[in-house]
Amino acid sequence: MSGGVTWTVYDVDKLTQKEVYGVVLCDLAKIHPEIVGLSADLAQSTKIGALGEKYPDRFFNVGIAEQNLFGVAAGMAKVGLIPFVSTFSAFASMRACEFLRTDICYQNLNCKIIATHGGTSFGPAGTTHHSTEDLSIVRAFANLTVIVPADAIETAKSVRACMEVKGPVYIRIGRGFEPRCYESEDYDFKIGKAVELSVGTDVTVIACGTPVQHAVQAAKILQQEDGLSVRVLNMHTIKPIDEAAILRAVQDTRRIVTFEDHNVIGGLGTAVADVIAASGKGCAFKKVGLPDEYAIVGYPEDIQNHYKIDTEGIVETVREIMGRDFERDEDWEDEV
Amino acid sequence: MAITEQEIGELKARAKKIRKDIVDVTGWAGGAHIGVALSMTDIMTILYFKYLSLDPKRPDWDDRDRFVLSKGHGGVGYAVVLANRGYFDPELLKEFNHSGSAFGMHLDGNKVLGVDASTGSLGHGLPMAVGMALGARVRKKAFRVYCLLGDGECNEGSIWEAAMAARHYNLNNLIGFIDRNHLMIDGLTEQIMRLEPFADKWTAFGWKVKTINGHDYAELAEAIDFAQTYREGPVMIIAETIKGKGVDFMENKVAWHYGGLSADLIETAKQSIERSSP
Numbered sequence: 001m002s003g004g005v006t007w008t009v010y011d012v013d014k015l016t017q018k019e020v021y022g023v024v025l026c027d028l029a030k031i032h033p034e035i036v037g038l039s040a041d042l043a044q045s046t047k048i049g050a051l052g053e054k055y056p057d058r059f060f061n062v063g064i065a066e067q068n069l070f071g072v073a074a075g076m077a078k079v080g081l082i083p084f085v086s087t088f089s090a091f092a093s094m095r096a097c098e099f100l101r102t103d104i105c106y107q108n109l110n111c112k113i114i115a116t117h118g119g120t121s122f123g124p125a126g127t128t129h130h131s132t133e134d135l136s137i138v139r140a141f142a143n144l145t146v147i148v149p150a151d152a153i154e155t156a157k158s159v160r161a162c163m164e165v166k167g168p169v170y171i172r173i174g175r176g177f178e179p180r181c182y183e184s185e186d187y188d189f190k191i192g193k194a195v196e197l198s199v200g201t202d203v204t205v206i207a208c209g210t211p212v213q214h215a216v217q218a219a220k221i222l223q224q225e226d227g228l229s230v231r232v233l234n235m236h237t238i239k240p241i242d243e244a245a246i247l248r249a250v251q252d253t254r255r256i257v258t259f260e261d262h263n264v265i266g267g268l269g270t271a272v273a274d275v276i277a278a279s280g281k282g283c284a285f286k287k288v289g290l291p292d293e294y295a296i297v298g299y300p301e302d303i304q305n306h307y308k309i310d311t312e313g314i315v316e317t318v319r320e321i322m323g324r325d326f327e328r329d330e331d332w333e334d335e336v
Numbered sequence: 337m338a339i340t341e342q343e344i345g346e347l348k349a350r351a352k353k354i355r356k357d358i359v360d361v362t363g364w365a366g367g368a369h370i371g372v373a374l375s376m377t378d379i380m381t382i383l384y385f386k387y388l389s390l391d392p393k394r395p396d397w398d399d400r401d402r403f404v405l406s407k408g409h410g411g412v413g414y415a416v417v418l419a420n421r422g423y424f425d426p427e428l429l430k431e432f433n434h435s436g437s438a439f440g441m442h443l444d445g446n447k448v449l450g451v452d453a454s455t456g457s458l459g460h461g462l463p464m465a466v467g468m469a470l471g472a473r474v475r476k477k478a479f480r481v482y483c484l485l486g487d488g489e490c491n492e493g494s495i496w497e498a499a500m501a502a503r504h505y506n507l508n509n510l511i512g513f514i515d516r517n518h519l520m521i522d523g524l525t526e527q528i529m530r531l532e533p534f535a536d537k538w539t540a541f542g543w544k545v546k547t548i549n550g551h552d553y554a555e556l557a558e559a560i561d562f563a564q565t566y567r568e569g570p571v572m573i574i575a576e577t578i579k580g581k582g583v584d585f586m587e588n589k590v591a592w593h594y595g596g597l598s599a600d601l602i603e604t605a606k607q608s609i610e611r612s613s614p
Contacts, residue, residue, distance in 0.1 A: 036474055058474060060505075062497070063500065063504075065494075065497035065500070065501070067459070067463065067493070067494040067497055068463045068466070068494055068497035068501055070463075071460055071462075071463020071464050071466070071467060071494065072463050072464070072466050072467035072470065072501065073467060074463075074464050074467055075404075075453070075463065075464035075465060075467020075469075075470070075471060076468070076470060076474070077467075078402075078452065078453060078464065078467070078468055079468050079471035079472060079475065080471070080475060081471050081474060081475065083467075098457060099460065099463070102454075102456075102460060103460055103463075103464060106444075106454060107445060107446065107453070107454050108446065
């Protein structure tokens with residue numbers, strides 16, 4: 001953790017993911033004079049404006065110009081500042097895609113991207129404002145660390161922890177209305193290390209972002225109603241992914257389901273599948289998210305229900321995968 | 337910082353040497369953006385040998401002036417200038433474009449000493465230069481940021497996003513140049529995508545504009561002297577240039593945007609440079 005930061009999310013019930021981000025950033029800016037903030041006419045919507053109110057000479061609104069936003073941030077990082085750049089994740093990953101990749105990731109600059117309105121969290125806004133491809137896109141950028149916090153508490157922890165990474169970090173959060181997953185900040189958050197939120201041996205649920213808290217609820221229901229022992233991994237870091245936790249899950253439970261507010265192509269599910277496939281070990285596996293289509297319009301909770309990434313959907317999918325037959329071979333030695 | 341006749345003579349001699357080196361590297365590389373590199377040589381020479389505050393022995397010196405080659409495909413010219421300025425052994429350029437070399441045709445700042453920004457994709461350099469100039473202000477540093485753009489590059493929308501921001505923030509520590517050689521890969525700039533009235537566009541975006549002959553050292557010096565003392569905002573120096581300048585068979589030829597040179601052509605090219613002015 002960054003030394004000297006004492007602020008805690010004591011009134012998290014009243015603070016959304018985005019508000020937490022703004023508060024933590026101000027706190028960090030107090031002890032790191034090299035922190036500057038940038039946005040593209042979304043200072044209010046992304047809550048990075050909180051930094052601007054406190055440190056007006058360290059906040060820059062470049063207008064509705066996302067390409068320039070990331071180029072300017074790169075230039076500032078090049079002269080020794082630590083820019084925090086905030087815009088909607090659809091624009092960070094797509095409108096400004098090449099500027100993020102070429103100016104920031106290729107040059108390996110110490111720049112932090114806080115991409116808000118991730119996934120379908122801006123549901124009624126429609127496809128132009130949904131961000132269901134960003135993880136797939138940014139995961140392919142070398143040098144970039146990719147984090148998807150589960151809630152406001154984890155957002156606070158991510159924003160602090162990203163200061164320890166000497167390079168670019170992409171933190172994808174929601175719109176700010178997401179329910180919380182954690183009770184307190186009293187848990188071990190380490191970039192690249194999954195958090196085990198439920199101990200289990202029958203099946204492993206791996207999730208990131210909003211679906212994490214649904215997975216925790218689903219695990220309780222499955223324990224009560226089906227007697228199932230469900231392991232829940234909060235895979236808050238998509239890159240570098242916690243390979244060891246995935247391999248343990250393969251070995252211990254042999255059934256894995258992933259849930260993400262993202263297209264099933266290229267995001268969390270694909271990252272987990274890569275690790276499973278490379279292990280050479282047999283495992284019943286399913287990835288759940290948007291099935292390669294543009295999401296329906298609706299409130300986020302309705303969209304999550306529609307695509308089975310809410311509690312009900314997770315329960316249903318876990319039951320389905322428990323019924324799936326696959327060759328069970330307890331001899332791990334003969335597998336590649 | 338007025339320029340003397342003696343300095344002009346020295347800079348012209350340097351530019352001749354740099355142009356010949358560009359020809360050599362193009363030969364070693366098996367091909368390079370030679371036409372592009374030759375049109376910007378005089379701008380680069382006067383910046384690196386007269387105006388930029390830098391120290392090749394301390395490439396990371398925090399207070400140095402920054403230079404961004406927004407037209408990153410001028411990399412071969414940039415590399416030769418940096419080698420001549422003492423950032424690295426010119427012998428290294430024998431590996432230019434070769435497999436495993438630190439030198440690709442668009443220079444990587446994490447591999448090549450003296451390169452302040454990695455560029456190549458057009459429309460990226462000016463936004464980064466704006467960030468550097470803003471960063472200097474935040475850090476209360478006195479260094480200036482110089483940015484060299486291509487004319488064709490100004491088709492990119494991001495250039496105009498950055499142009500707006502530079503004026504909005506009144507970046508009087510930012511000095512832009514446009515290598516106005518009137519040619520892009522597919523032909524004349526005015527035929528492919530009209531830029532004129534080009535100076536008016538920059539003026540309308542709030543920049544102070546100076547249009548000069550980009551091969552005339554007295555005009556270059558006067559424009560840079562003006563830009564360094566102008567306090568109202570950013571200055572754009574539109575430098576009228578000739579693509580392939582100095583090599584008679586390349587001048588104003590679209591075909592020499594990128595090309596390779598046989599041993600015979602290398603000799604012919606160098607002889608042409610020797611005869612040329614400046």
